[in-house]
Amino acid sequence: MTEDVASRAGGRRLVAGVAWNALGRGLPLLLALALTPVLVGQLGLERWGLFTLALALVGVFGMLDLGVGPALTRALSERIGSGRREGEGELVASALAALVGSSALFAGLAWVGIRPLVERLLNVPPGLVEEAVGAMRVLVAAAPLVVANAALWGVLAAHQRFRVANLVTIPVSVFYYLGPVLVLSVWNSLIGAMLALVGCRLANTVSYALLVRPLLPGLSWRSVRLAPVVPLLRFGGWMTFASAVTQALLYADRFLIGALLTLEAVAFYATPLDLVIRFWILPVAVAQALLPALASSFRLLPTETVALVRKATLLIAAIVLPAAVVLVALAKPGLRLWLGAEFAEGGAAVLRILGVGILFNCVAFAPGSLIEAVGRPDLTARFALAQALVFVPLSALLLLAIGIEGAAIAWSLRAAADCAGRAVLAASVYPAASSTLRALAAPVGAAGAGLAAASSMPSVGAALGVGMACLGLFAALGWRTLAADERAAFAAALRSPGTLLRR
DSSP, rough: HHHHHHOOOOOHHHHHHHHHHHHHHHHHHHHHHHHHHHHHHHHHHHHHHHHHHHHHHHHHHHGTTHHHHHHHHHHHHHHHHHHHTHHHHOOOOOOHHHHHHHHHHHHHHHHHHHIIIIISSSSOOOGGHHHHHHHHHHHHHHHHHHHHHHHHHHHHHHHTHHHHHHHHHHHHHHHHHHHHHHHHHHHOOHHHHHHHHHHHHHHHHHHHHHHHGOOOTOOOOOOOGGHHHHHHHHHHHHHHHHHHHHHHHHHHHHHHHHHSHHHHHHHHHHHHHHHHGGGHHHHHEEEHHHHHHHHHHHTTHHHHHHHHHHHHHHHHHHHHHHHHHHHTTTHHHHHHHHHHHHHHHHHHHHHHHHHHHHHHHHHTHHHHHHHTTTTTHHHHHHHHHHHHHHHHHHHHHHHHHOOHHHHHHHHHHHHHHHHHHHHHHHHHHOGHHHHHHHHHHHHHHHHHHHHHHHHHOHHHHHHHHHHHHHHHOOOHHHHHHHOHHHHHHHHHHOOOOOHHHOO
């Protein structure tokens, strides 16, 4: 049993899982970046603002999985690691039935609430009201598909089937971005664009179901019972609460801007925010591969568990930091090249500020995965609520005082607080990792401070210079956190690029 747990927690599987997850999200992202200017041109600024608000609803749907997706990953991973495989099909079937039923109820209630949201809370021009209502209602109808996909992915993640899962996800995700462009070329309507998105969600559900079926021979709707779902709902309930608050924190600022300012201001803020959130490709890829490994190993193999957390944290920071330096330094010329002079003038300052916060936002995934793996999502939920009580009012105040740059400052401050708080919580629930998490504070903190300094530089050259110094400081401090055997292995790998690639 220990050998199987060690295999599941091994670096080879983690790296393979991260690589496939990153490909599954990264390849469609490249297409999304290329197609964003096309969509902006097809829709115009006001309808593009509505499009980003509608996509925010998809993020809100994520909380409707009741935390069952990650809960399934954790529960099934523990079963697999211990050799207790009986009842898996019954557990998954019962979880899917609960999710589809609850999300369908939400979809019905949201369908009714869309009109007052559009007519009373958002500054939507009268000529766009009906189109906005219809488009958002189409997207709301897809809520059961979103939560079913989350649960099915949780099963595939528990079995560490990242390769096949991403091989079917990539083409579906490509059409998630390409579909609206194709539809808008023949039907210039937000409703048509949303129908294309719903079709992609349906294709995703079918493909995941076909992959899950062979893994769970006992999977059948006839085996649906409430009892197996109760522990998942207990664990997932806290994750749902944390997810709901996190999603509210993530999207509240753009709704505040839509209510207090204009849809044009939403576009200037939401587009840079959506760009930096694309950085989540890496931490989500790491977290998806990390959770099943940690859930299998944290009881039996504490040394390996701590090493996984350390490597995951440094891996995320080492890849995100150079990209953030480029983003901060080239914010204005990059936006001008990508979306034109108007977006460069309106959103460059926002992008520089958010470029600092995204580093902390990404690194927080590593300690967050450890907290979930040991079964304490309630701590993350309570901490998220505390953040909401502080940072939503702060965002509103800074928005009124400074404009959309103030909202960006509040977002980045919250990201830094979230990262530090999750590290403290992870150390409290898993003391074996406390010394490692304290040591990691130095390179991550120095990287954030260097990014902040680079964002305030008056020229691109000066920002890049400060950013390069920041990278060097991070590398030096990060090297000190590695164990002796990890340093030796990494040094040997650097002397042999082929070995490095294999690792």
